[in-house]
Amino acid sequence: xxxxxxxxxxxxxxxxxxxxxxxxxxxxxxxxxxxxxxxxxxxxxxxxxxxxxxxxxxxxxxxxxxxxxxxxxxxxxxxxxxxxxxxxxxxxxxxxxxxxxxxxxxxxxxxxxxxxxxxxxxxxxxxxxxxxxxxxxxxxxxxxxxxxxxxxxxxxxxxxxxxxxxxxxxxxxxxxxxxxxxxxxxxxxxxxxxxxxxxxxxxxxxxxxxxxxxxxxxxxxxxxxxxxxxxxxxxxxxxxxxxxxxxxxxxxxxxxxxxxxxxxxxxxxxxxxxxx
Numbered sequence: 001x002x003x004x005x006x007x008x009x010x011x012x013x014x015x016x017x018x019x020x021x022x023x024x025x026x027x028x029x030x031x032x033x034x035x036x037x038x039x040x041x042x043x044x045x046x047x048x049x050x051x052x053x054x055x056x057x058x059x060x061x062x063x064x065x066x067x068x069x070x071x072x073x074x075x076x077x078x079x080x081x082x083x084x085x086x087x088x089x090x091x092x093x094x095x096x097x098x099x100x101x102x103x104x105x106x107x108x109x110x111x112x113x114x115x116x117x118x119x120x121x122x123x124x125x126x127x128x129x130x131x132x133x134x135x136x137x138x139x140x141x142x143x144x145x146x147x148x149x150x151x152x153x154x155x156x157x158x159x160x161x162x163x164x165x166x167x168x169x170x171x172x173x174x175x176x177x178x179x180x181x182x183x184x185x186x187x188x189x190x191x192x193x194x195x196x197x198x199x200x201x202x203x204x205x206x207x208x209x210x211x212x213x214x215x216x217x218x219x220x221x222x223x224x225x226x227x228x229x230x231x232x233x234x235x236x237x238x239x240x241x242x243x244x245x246x247x248x249x250x251x252x253x254x255x256x257x258x259x260x261x262x263x264x265x266x267x268x269x270x271x272x273x274x275x276x
Contacts, residue, residue, distance in 0.1 A: 047175055047176050047177055049177070050175045050176060050177040050183055050185075051172055051175050053177075053183070053219070053223060054169045054172060054175060054183060054217060054219075054225075055169050055170065056223060057169065057217070057219045057223055057224055057225035058161075058165050058166040058169055058225055059224075060222075060224045060225075060250050060251075061160070061161045061165060061166065061224075061225065061247065062160070062161075062166070063083060063250075063251075064081050064082070064083025064084075064157070064160035065081065065082060065083055065084065065250065065251050065252070065253050066080065066081060066247050066248065066249060066250050066251075066253055067079070067080040067247070067248045067249045067252075067253055068080070068081070068161075068162065068163065068245065068246060068247050068248075069244075069245070069246045070162065070163055070197055070243070070244070070245050070246075071243075071244045072197075072241055072242065072243040072244065073241055075092070075093055075094040075095060076092075076093050077090060077091065077092045077093075077162070078090075078091055079091055079107075079162075080249070080253040080254070080256075081160050081161075081162075081253060082253045082254060082255050082256060083157065083160055084255075085110070085255035085256070086110070086111035086157055087108075087109060087110040087111065087255050087256035088107075088108075088109045088155050088157075088160075088256060089106075089107065089108050089109075089256045089257075090105075090106075090107040090109075090155075090162065091104075091105070091106050091107070092104065092105040092107070095122070099122055100122045100123050100124040101120070101121070101122040101123075101124040101125060101128075102120075102121040102122050103118070103119070103120060103121075104118070104119035104120075104121075105117070105118055105119070106119075106139075107153070107155075108139065108256050108257070108258065108259065109155040109256065110255075110256050110258050111157060112144060113141065113142075113144075113258070114141075114142040114144065114147060114153065114154070114155065115139035115140060115141050115142060115258075115259055115264060116139065116140055116142060116153060116267070116271070117137070117138065117139045117140070117259075118134050118135060118136075118140070118271070119135065119137075120134065120135045128274065129270055129273065129274065130268060130269075130270025130271075130273075130274070133268045133270055133271075134268070134270055134271055134274070136265065138259075138263050138264060138265050139259040139263055139264045139265075140264070140265055140266065140267035140268075140271060141264050141265070141266050141267060142267050143267065143272075146272050147272075150275070150276065151196070152275040152276075153272075153275055161196070162196045162197075163195065163196050163197040163228075163245040164192065164194065164195025164196040164197055164198070165195070165197075165225055165228055165245060165247075167191075167192040167194065167195045168187060168192045168195050168197070168215075168228065168230075169187075169217075169225075169228075170191070170192070171187045171188045171189065171190075171191040171192035172185055172186070172187045172215075173185070173186050173187055173188050173211075173212065174186045178216075181218055181219040181220065181221070181223075181226075182216070182217075182218050183216065183217045183218070183219075184214070184215070184216045184217075185214075185215060186212045186213060186214055186215065187212075187213055187215050187230070188210065188211045188212065188213075189203045189206065189210040189211075189213050189230075190203060190210045190211060197230075197243055197245055198243075202232075206232070206233065209233050213230060213231065213232060213233070214230075214231040215228065215229060215230045215231065216228075216229045217229070220250075222250075224247070224250055225247055226246060226247055226248065227244070227245070227246045227247075228244070228245045228246075229242060229243070229244045229245075230242070230243040230244075
């Protein structure tokens with residue numbers, strides 16, 4: 001394998017683009033049925049109430065007090081956002097311990113500071129430029145001027161949802177209610193390419209197929225989004241895959257715990273070069 005810089009946002013690209021998480025196996029999510037046809041073969045009428053319910057389901061996310069997870073391509077990100085304290089924690093795991101390269105990042109944001117602890121494992125870990133300065137087992141304090149707008153290392157407390165589910169629900173083109181708090185339909189990914197859970201280059205690679213991608217969603221008793229699953233078709237050399245986003249503990253997240261001074265070093269240039 002070739003070790004290369006991770007680009008265009010660790011959570012979006014490395015997590016959800018097959019092949020970027022080094023040597024991570026990516027399986028086909030399997031055939032998926034779209035809800036756009038009835039048993040008789042006739043397309044059902046659009047369920048406007050279901051569409052509005054999905055749009056409304058993301059309102060609570062804007063308050064920035066929740067826990068979340070995102071998974072896809074054999075990797076996962078999870079954490080919490082606590083807007084009242086202007087803090088957030090995100091843990092990202094790319095690849096398995098048996099892969100040539102597995103990457104772990106623990107990010108802590110407590111405005112105005114940010115830290116990241118990097119964990120590189122596998123035979124190829126030593127091939128990462130500056131690995132001896134990155135794999136320290138300590139948190140590295142980040143220069144806010146260097147991570148502003150960086151989808152890998154930065155966090156925007158004006159846009160508190162790492163997954164961008166509001167943009168995704170606004171891109172829904174067809175949806176039907178399939179049960180109590182359950183929905184299925186299609187969405188146009190080309191209208192939500194900037195969502196944090198998507199890689200814009202992958203959306204481009206899908207071409208016209210990006211205009212009608214199957215999804216399922218669930219909401220809780222209060223109508224708040226709890227799960228969104230997007231079924232991506234094959235795109236070029238990328239196998240079909242499933243992106244899953246979950247939300248929980250609305251209103252019950254806690255302030256992020258800042259690392260102690262003896263566990264912090266300043267981030268070296270190699271870190272920004274790797275994740276720029």
